[in-house]
Every structure is written in structure tokens, then in C-alpha cells.
Amino acid sequence: MPHDSKRDFLDPAVLGKLLGLELNARHPMVGSVAGRHRSPVRGSALEFAQYRKYVPGDDTRRLDWRTWGRTDRHYIKEFEADTNLQLCLVVDTSGSMDYGPPGATRLDYARRLAGTLAYLAAQQGDATGLYSGATHFGEEAPPRRGPRHLGVVLDQIAALRASGESGLAKALHEVAEKIRQRALVVIVSDLLFPPEPLREAFEHLRFRKHDVSVFHLLDRQEVEFQFDRPTRFLDLEGGPSLLADPALIQRRYREAVKQYLGKIDHIVNHSSVDYHRVFLDEPYDQVLARFLLGRNPKTSRTAR
Amino acid sequence: MNFLQPILLVGLPLALLPVLIHLINQHRHRTVRWAATMFLLDAKKMTKGLARLRQILILSMRVLAVAALVLAASRPLAGGWVGLAGGKADTLLVLLDRSASMEQRNLETGESKRSAALDRIAGLVETTGHRGEIVLIDSATLEPTPLTDAQALRDLPATAPTETAADIPAMLRKAVDHLAASGSGRTDLWLVSDLRQPDWNPGSGEWETLRADLAARETVRLFLLAFPETGSDNLSIAVRETKRVRSNDGFGLLMDLAIRRHGPDAEGGETLVPVEITVNGTRTVEHFTVSGPELVLLGHPLPLGPGNERGWGRLDLPADDNPADNSAFFVFDEPASRKSVVLGDDIPAAEAIRAAASAATEPGIRYEAVVLGTASVAQIPWEETALLFWQAPLPAADSVEAALLQQHVAAGRSLVLLPPPDEGGGELFGVKWGEWTDGDGEAMPIDWWRTETGLLANTRNGEPLPVAELGVFRARSFEGGTLPLLRAKGEQVLVARAIPGGESGAEESLPGTIHVWGILPRADHSNLATEGVVFFAMTHRALESGAAAVARARSLETRPRALSGLPLTRLLDQAGSSDVPSPSGLAAGAWEYGEDEGSRRLLALNRPEREDDTRTVSPEALETLLAGIDYRRIDDTVGSGASLASEIWRLFLATMALALLAEAALSLPPKPEEEKEANPLKPAT
Numbered sequence: 001m002p003h004d005s006k007r008d009f010l011d012p013a014v015l016g017k018l019l020g021l022e023l024n025a026r027h028p029m030v031g032s033v034a035g036r037h038r039s040p041v042r043g044s045a046l047e048f049a050q051y052r053k054y055v056p057g058d059d060t061r062r063l064d065w066r067t068w069g070r071t072d073r074h075y076i077k078e079f080e081a082d083t084n085l086q087l088c089l090v091v092d093t094s095g096s097m098d099y100g101p102p103g104a105t106r107l108d109y110a111r112r113l114a115g116t117l118a119y120l121a122a123q124q125g126d127a128t129g130l131y132s133g134a135t136h137f138g139e140e141a142p143p144r145r146g147p148r149h150l151g152v153v154l155d156q157i158a159a160l161r162a163s164g165e166s167g168l169a170k171a172l173h174e175v176a177e178k179i180r181q182r183a184l185v186v187i188v189s190d191l192l193f194p195p196e197p198l199r200e201a202f203e204h205l206r207f208r209k210h211d212v213s214v215f216h217l218l219d220r221q222e223v224e225f226q227f228d229r230p231t232r233f234l235d236l237e238g239g240p241s242l243l244a245d246p247a248l249i250q251r252r253y254r255e256a257v258k259q260y261l262g263k264i265d266h267i268v269n270h271s272s273v274d275y276h277r278v279f280l281d282e283p284y285d286q287v288l289a290r291f292l293l294g295r296n297p298k299t300s301r302t303a304r
Numbered sequence: 305m306n307f308l309q310p311i312l313l314v315g316l317p318l319a320l321l322p323v324l325i326h327l328i329n330q331h332r333h334r335t336v337r338w339a340a341t342m343f344l345l346d347a348k349k350m351t352k353g354l355a356r357l358r359q360i361l362i363l364s365m366r367v368l369a370v371a372a373l374v375l376a377a378s379r380p381l382a383g384g385w386v387g388l389a390g391g392k393a394d395t396l397l398v399l400l401d402r403s404a405s406m407e408q409r410n411l412e413t414g415e416s417k418r419s420a421a422l423d424r425i426a427g428l429v430e431t432t433g434h435r436g437e438i439v440l441i442d443s444a445t446l447e448p449t450p451l452t453d454a455q456a457l458r459d460l461p462a463t464a465p466t467e468t469a470a471d472i473p474a475m476l477r478k479a480v481d482h483l484a485a486s487g488s489g490r491t492d493l494w495l496v497s498d499l500r501q502p503d504w505n506p507g508s509g510e511w512e513t514l515r516a517d518l519a520a521r522e523t524v525r526l527f528l529l530a531f532p533e534t535g536s537d538n539l540s541i542a543v544r545e546t547k548r549v550r551s552n553d554g555f556g557l558l559m560d561l562a563i564r565r566h567g568p569d570a571e572g573g574e575t576l577v578p579v580e581i582t583v584n585g586t587r588t589v590e591h592f593t594v595s596g597p598e599l600v601l602l603g604h605p606l607p608l609g610p611g612n613e614r615g616w617g618r619l620d621l622p623a624d625d626n627p628a629d630n631s632a633f634f635v636f637d638e639p640a641s642r643k644s645v646v647l648g649d650d651i652p653a654a655e656a657i658r659a660a661a662s663a664a665t666e667p668g669i670r671y672e673a674v675v676l677g678t679a680s681v682a683q684i685p686w687e688e689t690a691l692l693f694w695q696a697p698l699p700a701a702d703s704v705e706a707a708l709l710q711q712h713v714a715a716g717r718s719l720v721l722l723p724p725p726d727e728g729g730g731e732l733f734g735v736k737w738g739e740w741t742d743g744d745g746e747a748m749p750i751d752w753w754r755t756e757t758g759l760l761a762n763t764r765n766g767e768p769l770p771v772a773e774l775g776v777f778r779a780r781s782f783e784g785g786t787l788p789l790l791r792a793k794g795e796q797v798l799v800a801r802a803i804p805g806g807e808s809g810a811e812e813s814l815p816g817t818i819h820v821w822g823i824l825p826r827a828d829h830s831n832l833a834t835e836g837v838v839f840f841a842m843t844h845r846a847l848e849s850g851a852a853a854v855a856r857a858r859s860l861e862t863r864p865r866a867l868s869g870l871p872l873t874r875l876l877d878q879a880g881s882s883d884v885p886s887p888s889g890l891a892a893g894a895w896e897y898g899e900d901e902g903s904r905r906l907l908a909l910n911r912p913e914r915e916d917d918t919r920t921v922s923p924e925a926l927e928t929l930l931a932g933i934d935y936r937r938i939d940d941t942v943g944s945g946a947s948l949a950s951e952i953w954r955l956f957l958a959t960m961a962l963a964l965l966a967e968a969a970l971s972l973p974p975k976p977e978e979e980k981e982a983n984p985l986k987p988a989t
Contacts, residue, residue, distance in 0.1 A: 096339035106339070192339055222340040230330050233338035242344050243333060248355055253347035260343065 006158040009111035014285040015119055021292040023120050025085050025184045025211045051075045086143040087121040088179055088210075089114045091132040091157070092189030094166035095237035099190070099219060100280060106217050107162045110188040112284045113215055115157050117186060120292075122150040129183075130156050131175050143183065165237045166190075169197035176204040188215045195263045202271035213274040213291070216264065220279050223261075225253045312378040319374060322366035358970055365967035369960045376956035381431060393492040393525070394436040397479055398425055400463060401497040402444045402890075403470035404915045406531075407628035408498070408538065410942040417531040418465060420942045421496040422457045424529065429454035431951065437488070441478050443470035443503075444890045445864050448482045466890035467628050467911035468862045470503040473510040480517045483524065490523045499532045499921045502914035504929065506921060511929055519932040526935035532920050533941055537567040539577060539594075539621045540629035540916040543908075546859070548608075548636045550668060555613055557606040557636055563592060563599040563621075566918045578622060582877070583608060584615035602764075613638065614857070616876040616894035616906060629916055633877070633894045635906035637857035641670035642847050643688045648695030649678050650725055656825035656833040657693050660843040681705055686712060690850035691843075695722035695824075697729025698737065706732055713816035716858075718850030721802070721820045723780035731784070733804045733818050738781035741796065747775035747831075748792040758789045758801060759819060759842040769838050775831040779822045789819075798822045799842070815860075817849050857906040862890055866909060870897045873904065 054074035064077040091114050097107040118128045129143030130153045139156050168189050205212045227246035234241045268275035278287050409416040438451040444466045544560040574595040581588050614637040621630040644661035646654040654675040661673035678696040699705035713719050728737030753760045753771045762768050785800025792798055802818040825833035832839040852858045860866050866889025876894035898904030
């Protein structure tokens with residue numbers, strides 16, 4: 001992989017560690033070429049799927065003559081059709097993603113997650129696409145295969161800038177409509193908005209047979225609210241600044257966070273979303289390793 | 305509230321330090337870029353109520369703690385009454401009511417109203433560390449006495465109990481005079497009184513000027529330390545009159561007595577009161593049944609027994625709330641002759657008077673009257689004369705005659721000034737003769753006469769004298785009749801009592817009585833002589849009041865200088881309220897006086913009967929009396945143990961401790977369980 005300072009979100013050491021892990025979809029995928037992922041289309045590959053009664057029009061070459069000889073009936077032998085996977089990365093670039101010290105913002109963390117996943121997908125021959133924005137998608141690269149397209153996606157990831165209000169739920173509806181084939185949709189966001197609209201967005205994606213994963217990026221300070229003196233809070237999404245005495249509101253703040261996270265948990269469980277709550281102080285390679293292992297059918301039991 | 309270290313109060317603004325720190329802290333906020341604003345907004349919405357109140361309470365507790373600390377360091381003073389306002393006074397002027405009623409005491413502690421008041425004021429002076437002048441004016445002597453320290457208030461003879469009455473207006477007048485004379489600066493005037501109505505004399509004309517004088521003094525604050533409670537069950541006894549009479553087995557006394565019952569049970573029920581009667585040292589006990597608030601016995605007989613022609617006696621009640629009103633003294637001796645002298649050249653009038661004055665009204669007493677010409681002043685037997693009719697021009701104030709008349713009245717005898725036919729003379733005792741007035745042959749109609757007191761008062765059984773039947777054809781006007789007794793139509797005063805120095809100063813200045821008659825018992829002047837009842841009553845009433853002074857046994861009311869000028873020889877007995885025999889006239893008792901062995905006389909001193917009147921000045925009346933004066937009333941009770949000032953810094957320290965405890969309780973962090981619950985780091989699966 002060519003080394004570029006714009007792509008410093010890609011760490012070769014981490015990539016090397018994670019290359020041994022497969023990126024699997026939880027559901028059958030519909031790809032354009034043969035790959036390592038299950039397909040809903042029955043084909044003639046090596047892995048037996050089922051027997052089916054012959055109907056006129058079927059390819060007679062696929063008749064199972066042995067069964068005809070034993071039973072005097074015509075059956076077609078079907079096999080699993082393996083195909084490639086479409087990885088659609090959805091990165092939230094609302095103003096709140098700029099939270100954190102320079103060089104270690106939430107968006108930087110999102111870059112590392114998205115970039116690494118894009119690279120891993122490309123390495124196993126899968127198509128990679130990127131959708132990024134706040135209320136609408138400013139940048140989008142529909143999923144394609146090949147190293148050239150990977151370069152385009154990585155450049156777009158490097159060029160991401162956080163600004164504006166969050167409107168992720170609306171954007172997810174757009175994604176659901178834009179991606180025609182089944183895909184693995186990986187959402188990287190802080191989800192800092194009222195969570196109720198997310199339910200419909202996730203269900204929309206599920207309706208379109210997409211496998212949805214969410215990396216919910218949070219800072220521990222945002223959850224614990226540990227301040228020792230009055231603080232003026234400048235809203236990153238352009239809202240009014242607030243002066244507050246943390247000692248006065250800490251308890252209520254934590255209650256509000258607790259309620260919010262409870263709602264999020266309820267929504268993702270109800271929508272069968274592969275949800276990962278990530279704190280920015282966690283090493284992203286561990287987060288990705290946990291994600292990848294959790295999707296591996298052989299290791300998922302122990303990983304999760 | 306008063307403070308012993310008021311300078312430390314400048315630190316009181318330090319109480320705002322917590323608020324200041326809070327504000328500084330608010331301004332020292334840091335700014336952070338924040339993404340999770342939605343939680344902040346939710347939290348702020350939820351914390352608008354109780355949490356904000358809690359924060360305000362914490363801040364208030366901190367302010368209270370600092371304020372309490374500063375106040376405690378300033379050593380605040382307080383008592384069972386509203387605190388003193390303003391700064392310290394330069395002069396503390398104590399007006400002490402030492403009247404007999406102030407001896408009412410708490411039977412459990414033995415503390416009297418007077419001693420309780422002295423303790424309170426001494427305690428106040430000691431606690432406040434008063435460094436200025438302390439002056440005492442007591443009701444008995446009305447003399448300003450400078451004191452060295454507060455302890456003197458308890459020890460001085462001038463604060464000892466007396467059996468006198470008090471004159472509150474006179475005390476205040478003395479206080480005002482003292483303030484004017486001494487030029488005192490900021491003065492606290494402490495008036496101690498039991499608010500007895502007779503002592504306060506709300507009808508006195510003095511109050512108006514007092515109000516004006518006190519209100520004009522802005523540097524004077526009046527504190528009224530009042531003990532208005534009356535005794536729960538108190539009895540008092542008084543002897544109004546004693547008359548020695550002959551009886552079958554020697555002599556006896558006819559006494560007018562009054563036993564009064566005070567307290568809540570006074571109105572109903574009967575009480576059997578044992579009265580210990582002592583006559584010349586011999587004691588007997590007689591029981592009287594008192595029903596209602598008062599028992600008055602007129603002419604109660606008391607046999608003296610053989611050999612007791614002369615002597616003294618006392619009546620004692622059992623011990624009760626007030627020991628100062630449990631005794632009454634009397635003395636008895638052979639009645640003196642009622643001698644009258646008529647000085648005048650108007651023979652018809654003089655003869656009529658002589659005839660009336662020499663007519664006996666009581667058996668066993670010799671009545672005698674002589675007529676002397678105006679040039680025979682030197683022949684007047686001054687020592688024996690109880691009543692002198694002076695129908696001569698009034699002598700000049702600096703003349704010998706004036707001095708003799710002054711001495712006559714000062715000795716308690718009676719003087720009647722009659723109109724001289726021609727020249728009126730100068731002014732004496734404030735009296736000056738005017739012009740003769742004729743009725744033009746018609747009698748001047750009588751308009752009014754005084755029926756409650758004086759020469760024309762109603763008789764003992766309440767019947768009025770037939771004054772209306774008087775016919776006056778000629779009368780002489782006069783000036784100086786302080787107390788009019790008889791008035792004709794047209795406001796002309798015909799008979800009056802002259803009181804030199806005004807009504808209030810009468811008793812002190814001249815014990816005797818001076819009457820001014822503008823009419824004469826002449827047929828061409830009036831029908832006084834022919835319709836003799838009124839004239840006879842006037843003459844004998846004047847004679848009786850003067851006769852007491854020449855009597856061999858007489859009774860006086862306790863008052864300052866009541867015994868001055870008397871050559872006292874022996875104290876026969878004295879009431880128990882004072883340990884030391886008091887020749888000051890402030891304690892009741894029986895005395896013997898006189899230069900010669902053969903002419904020694906007896907004198908009984910008793911408290912004024914008005915001291916037995918338990919009516920108190922109502923708050924409304926007090927407001928009226930002291931209207932316009934900056935005064936503060938502090939009600940106290942005997943034996944309450946309350947103090948006018950006590951240090952209460954402990955209270956403030958306790959307040960500070962409580963405030964800090966409350967602040968700590970309010971500042972406690974939330975329970976750890978809640979904190980754990982509110983910090984979910986892991987998603988629910």
C-alpha cells in the first residue's frame with residue numbers, strides 16, 4: 001500500500017494484525033463476481049444446498065441422474081452460490097464529530113475505523129463504498145472493487161471535515177434507497193441527536209436486506225461529566241453556548257445520558273443492528289478485532 | 305441589639321464573602337467545545353427547581369455562618385425584652401419608685417418589685433460596661449444622687465424601701481430639671497414603676513409640660529421598666545381617724561378603719577382577717593370579716609383600759625405579698641382645746657365668728673375663741689391657736705406679720721383670710737384682695753360649690769350642705785384662690801382654698817390650710833350668720849384641720865421631711881420594713897416629740913392611703929401620658945429572674961455551628977449507587 005501522509009489514519013501495523021481476520025456479512029450477499037460470501041442465489045458451486053423437483057425450462061445438465069435412477073423422479077441438485085460483498089461505509093460528519101483534541105477527534109477515530117475496514121474489504125476482493133455527510137451526503141462513492149477505487153475511497157475519507165447539524169437518520173434513508181444490492185452498511189457516528197428517528201432508518205435499511213453495523217463513538221467525559229468548576233460549553237453544531245455549574249447539574253446530566261443510552265439500546269436490539277459502543281480512549285484495532293471476530297461464524301460465539 | 309465590641313461589626317460585610325466567592329467562581333469558568341449539548345439542555349431543564357433551591361440554601365447557610373461568627377465576636381447583648389437601640393448613653397438616669405406598693409414581693413424568692421428593678425438595672429449596667437455617669441432620683445426624696453457604680457444601686461439608703469407614696473410627674477420634672485442643669489448629653493432615662501394610678505396621677509396638669517420638655521430632648525431615651533402585676537392575695541390596713549373618748553371604765557378609742565383586699569378573689573367570698581392590735585405594747589387579736597374588696601369601719605370601739613390615757617398603738621395584718629401595707633399606727637392623748645382667734649376691727653363679723661367657733665360640737669373638748677383688734681397681732685397666742693381669722697390688710701411679704709402667718713400655716717394650723725373693710729393690703733400666699741361687689745340689694749345667686757372636698761363638702765352621710773340657701777349681698781373679690789370652693793353667678797369666687805406654689809407643691813410647702821372668704825357673716829353682707837348651718841360647718845371644718853397641729857396626739861402621712869423641725873425624743877414603734885429607725889419621715893411609725901417633759905406630743909406616721917389603691921395606668925392612658933416621647937416599655941415580673949441584658953454570643957456560635965452542619969448536609973454528594981447507575985459504560989445486550 002502506498003504511504004501517504006493524508007492517509008495517516010491507516011496504520012500498517014494494525015492492518016497487518018487484522019489482515020488475518022475475515023470481514024464477513026451476517027446475511028447472504030448479492031455480488032457481481034464470485035467471492036467468499038454466501039449468496040442468496042443457488043448456483044453450481046461446490047457446497048451442496050438442496051434437492052428441488054425439476055420443472056420445465058430447467059437446465060437439464062443440472063439433473064441428478066443418480067436420484068432419477070433410484071427413484072424414477074427428476075430432481076435438480078442445487079449448490080450455494082458464493083459471491084463478493086459490498087461494504088458501504090456511512091460516516092457522520094456533523095459538527096459534533098469534531099469533538100476532542102486536535103489529531104484525536106471523534107472524526108479522526110472514525111477515519112481510522114472506516115479506512116481500515118475499507119482496506120480490509122478491498123484486500124479480500126469485496127467492493128467498498130463511502131457515504132459521508134451530516135444531513136445530506138456531500139461525498140459519496142458507490143461500492144466498487146479494485147485498488148483504484150480503494151484509493152478514491154481512502155482519499156475521500158482523508159478529506160472528511162466535520163461541520164453542520166446532525167441529520168443522520170434522514171441520510172440513512174437516502175442510503176437505503178441508493179444501495180440497490182444487499183450490502184454491509186457500517187455506520188460510524190456519535191448519534192448525538194434524539195434517537196427516535198433512528199428506529200425507522202434502521203428498519204428501512206433492514207427492509208432493503210442490508211446488514212447494518214453501528215460504531216457509536218462516545219467520549220467518557222460526555223458520559224461521566226466530570227468537571228470541577230463552572231464551565232461554558234460551546235456547541236460544536238452551532239447552537240447557543242451554555243454556562244453551567246457541573247456540581248449543580250451533574251446528577252441530572254447523567255440521568256439524561258442514561259435515558260438516552262437506554263433508548264439507543266432498545267432501538268438497536270429491536271432492529272437487529274450490530275451495535276458497538278466505542279469510547280474514544282479505546283484502541284481502535286481492538287474495537288475492529290472485536291467487530292471482525294464477532295462476525296466470523298466460527299468464532300462469533302466466543303467473541304461475543 | 306447592643307454589642308460590647310461594636311467595632312467588630314465592621315466585619316459584618318464579610319458575611320457576603322461566600323456570595324462573592326460564588327460570583328468569582330462563576331466568572332472564572334473555563335470554556336470547552338462540547339458535543340453532547342442535548343444532555344446539558346435536558347439536565348438544565350431538570351435542575352431548575354429543587355437543585356437551584358438547594359444551591360441557594362447552601363449559599364445562605366454559608367452567609368449565615370460567617371454573619372453569626374462576626375456577631376458572636378461582637379459580643380451581643382439581649383434579654384427577655386426587646387434590645388436597646390442605638391449606641392451607649394453618656395448618662396444613665398434612674399428614676400426609682402420607692403413607694404410602699406413597690407414592696408410587693410414574690411413569696412417564693414422574697415424579692416420585691418423595687419429590689420428586682422434595682423437588680424435588673426444594676427445587671428444592665430454591669431453587663432453593658434456602662435462607663436458614663438449614673439444618677440439616681442428616688443420618689444421619696446426627689447434628690448438627684450450621683451452613683452459611683454452599679455453596686456451602689458443595691459446598697460444605697462436612697463434605694464431602700466419606704467412607706468411613702470410616689471409622685472411620678474414630680475420625679476420626671478426633677479429629671480428634666482436635672483438634665484437641664486447638668487447639660488447631660490445622650491441620656492438613658494430608666495423609670496421604674498409599678499404603674500399605680502395614684503402615683504402616676506394622670507389628671508395632673510404637669511404632664512403636658514413634661515411631654516413637651518421630654519419630647520424636645522432628642523438625646524433622651526425613656527425606658528419604662530414596669531411591674532404592673534398586682535398581688536395575688538394581698539390585704540392592707542389603714543387607720544383614717546382615731547378619737548379618744550371617755551367610757552365607763554376609763555378611756556376608749558373610736559377608730560375609723562379600712563381593710564382592703566386585693567387580688568383575684570377580692571370581689572367574692574368572705575375572708576376572716578385576724579388583726580393584731582397593739583396598744584402601748586400590749587397585744588390582742590381581733591378578727592374582722594371582710595366581704596368584697598373593702599371593709600370600712602367607722603367609729604370602731606377599742607377599749608384602752610385603766611391607765612392608758614395616752615399612748616400609741618398599731619394594727620398588724622398577717623404576712624402576705626406586700627409587708628409594707630400590713631401595719632397602721634395610731635396615737636392618742638387628751639384632746640387639745642380648739643382655740644380660735646379672730647383678728648379684726650369689724651366687730652359684728654368678729655362676734656359672729658367667735659360665737660360659731662366657740663360653740664362645742666364634741667363633748668369633752670373645750671372650744672374657745674377670742675377677738676383681737678388688728679393692732680393686737682402681738683397678743684395672738686400662736687402656739688395654742690388652731691384657727692386664725694385674719695380680717696386685716698394683708699401684710700407685706702417681708703414683714704414680721706407675714707413671717708408669723710407663714711410659721712402658723714407651716715406648723716399645720718389653719719388660717720382664714722377675711723376681707724378687710726377698706727385697704728386690702730399687699731399680696732400674701734399668692735392672695736390679693738380686689739374690689740367690693742354689691743348685689744344692689746339683691747342676693748347674688750350661688751352658681752356652684754365643691755361638694756367632694758373642702759369646707760363645703762357633703763356631710764359624712766352624703767347629704768349636701770344647704771349652700772344654695774345662702775344669700776350674699778356684698779362680697780370682695782380676690783386673686784389667688786387656687787381651689788375654688790364656692791362661686792356665685794358671673795364666675796365670682798366667694799370662697800376658695802389658697803395653695804401657695806400650686807396644687808402639686810401644697811403638701812410639701814405648707815402643711816396647714818389657708819382659706820380665703822370673700823364674704824362676711826354680717827347681716828348687711830350675707831345671711832351666713834342667720835342661716836348658720838353653712839357658716840357653722842365652714843368654721844368648724846377649718847378649725848378641725850388646724851386642730852390636728854395643736855393636738856397632743858396627731859397623725860401624719862409619710863413623706864420626706866415629715867419629721868423635720870420636730871424635736872424627736874423617742875421612737876415608740878416602727879413598721880418592720882426598715883431595720884433602722886428612720887427619722888426621715890419615710891417609714892411608718894409612732895414617735896414622741898417635744899422640748900419639755902410635760903408638753904411632749906405623740907405622732908403617728910402612716911403611708912398615704914392612696915398607696916392601697918391597686919388600680920394601674922392602662923396602656924392606652926400610658927400612651928396618652930407619654931405621647932410624643934421616645935419611650936420603650938419593658939414589662940417585668942418579680943421573681944422572673946430575667947435580666948435586661950445578657951451576653952448571647954453562645955447563641956450565635958450555636959447558630960453558626962447549625963448553619964455549617966446544614967451546609968454540609970446540603971453539600972453531600974449523591975449516593976454511590978445512583979452514581980453507578982447513572983454511568984452506564986456498557987451497552988445493554
